[in-house]
Amino acid sequence: MKYLTLLTGCGLWILVAACTTTNNNEVADNSVTEEEPEKRKYPVAADNGKFFTVGDKQYLYGGEDSTQNFDITDYTLKDKQFHYGIGRERFPALLKPEFIDMSIADTIFEDTVRFLFLNLDGVRKAYSIKDLTRHEVVNDEVNGKPVMAAYCILADLGAVYDRTLLDKKFTFALSGYTYYDDAVWDGMDGFVLWDRETESLWWPLIGEAVSGPMKGSKMKVLAEEYWQQTTWGEIKEKFDDVQVLEPGQDFDRPAEWPKYTDIQLVNEDGESVAPRWGENEN
Numbered sequence: 165m166k167y168l169t170l171l172t173g174c175g176l177w178i179l180v181a182a183c184t185t186t187n188n189n190e191v192a193d194n195s196v197t198e199e200e201p202e203k204r205k206y207p208v209a210a211d212n213g214k215f216f217t218v219g220d221k222q223y224l225y226g227g228e229d230s231t232q233n234f235d236i237t238d239y240t241l242k243d244k245q246f247h248y249g250i251g252r253e254r255f256p257a258l259l260k261p262e263f264i265d266m267s268i269a270d271t272i273f274e275d276t277v278r279f280l281f282l283n284l285d286g287v288r289k290a291y292s293i294k295d296l297t298r299h300e301v302v303n304d305e306v307n308g309k310p311v312m313a314a315y316c317i318l319a320d321l322g323a324v325y326d327r328t329l330l331d332k333k334f335t336f337a338l339s340g341y342t343y344y345d346d347a348v349w350d351g352m353d354g355f356v357l358w359d360r361e362t363e364s365l366w367w368p369l370i371g372e373a374v375s376g377p378m379k380g381s382k383m384k385v386l387a388e389e390y391w392q393q394t395t396w397g398e399i400k401e402k403f404d405d406v407q408v409l410e411p412g413q414d415f416d417r418p419a420e421w422p423k424y425t426d427i428q429l430v431n432e433d434g435e436s437v438a439p440r441w442g443e444n445e446n
Contacts, residue, residue: 206247206353209341214249224365226339227251234339234358234365239375241367247342247353253417255338257301260415263289263407266400272411275397278441280313280322281406282306284390288406290399291315293322295411300355301336302409303327311386312336313409314438319354319369323438324391326384330432332424335360343367360421371436377427382436388444 209215214225215236222239224246226232232252269290278293285307296302296315304311310327314336327334337360342353354369364376371383399406 203351206342207249208244209246209249210243212249214246214341215243224339224341225249225251227253234363234375236365236375238379239365240379241343241374245344246356247344248340250340252337252340252358254340255300256298256414257303257337258299258413258415259303259335259418261302261304262410262413264410266404266406266408269396269406269408270400273396273408275395275400277396278322279394279396279399280315280324280391281394281399282311282313282324282386282391284309284311284386288403289409290396290406291409292396292411295409296322299413300338301357303335310334314357314368316342316355316368318342319349319352320441321349321354321368321438322393322441323368323444324386326386326434329378329381329384330427330430332361334362335421336366339365343369345369360418361424362427363423368438371438377424378429381429382432382434384432385435385438387434388439391444393439393441393444 209224216223216225220237221235222237224234224236226234228251234252273292280291280293280296282289282291287306289304289306291302291313293315296313297317300315302313304313310333312325312327314325315322327336336357339356339358341356343356344351344353349369352369354367357366357368358364359366359378362377364373364378366373366378366383368383371385373379373381
């Protein structure tokens with residue numbers, strides 16, 4: 165009996181028994197044995213000194229400047245389930261995104277490229293997943309309404325959010341961490357965000373703030389009739405007046421940001437957790 169071992173792109177090992185006839189005419193078993201793929205391993209933040217205490221406060225590393233560290237005292241997650249810790253300004257989460265018209269975009273994107281598409285108050289905008297993979301968060305506004313396009317490549321989570329919470333505008337960025345919970349989103353890692361106004365941490369896979377003044381507050385996924393998960397080809401078929409996020413943007417990170425000091429938490433209506441990719445293709 166001969167054995168052939170194959171390795172797929174996802175790291176899945178398959179052992180295939182090749183059917184041969186031996187001298188005594190014994191025929192090999194044609195069964196295929198498929199092993200469970202090993203879960204990908206990421207750097208564990210707690211093992212790399214990203215958590216520390218000062219007095220009675222617990223902190224999470226946020227950057228080389230000590231003022232960038234996150235106060236996570238009494239937070240709701242578990243230290244050992246945080247991964248990475250590269251610093252909170254490493255990803256260019258856009259604050260003032262710029263856009264190109266469709267004719268230029270059509271020279272850049274193939275029809276199969278995935279997009280988040282926003283159609284709100286007569287304004288149509290498109291954010292490619294290719295560019296969102298780099299930015300992960302785009303803070304935007306439509307006719308004065310604050311919104312956020314966000315995408316996490318590890319969880320394949322992509323959605324458009326309302327940035328108005330508790331009647332206040334919030335501005336989101338990447339913390340430099342991912343987090344997982346075996347009971348959430350099939351145990352996948354997902355990005356951890358923070359807001360510039362209160363420096364609370366947010367985990368979109370459960371749709372809420374997990375530390376800081378906003379702890380326990382829900383995120384707000386924009387009503388699904390206003391946005392969809394789609395492709396460039398589908399956008400072109402239906403519309404001819406779409407603003408497309410310009411690729412390759414960057415900016416100087418702000419050294420400071422106005423803070424909210426009068427937060428009063430209340431429950432707000434609406435969806436807080438994004439739909440899986442393909443569940444909002446209306």
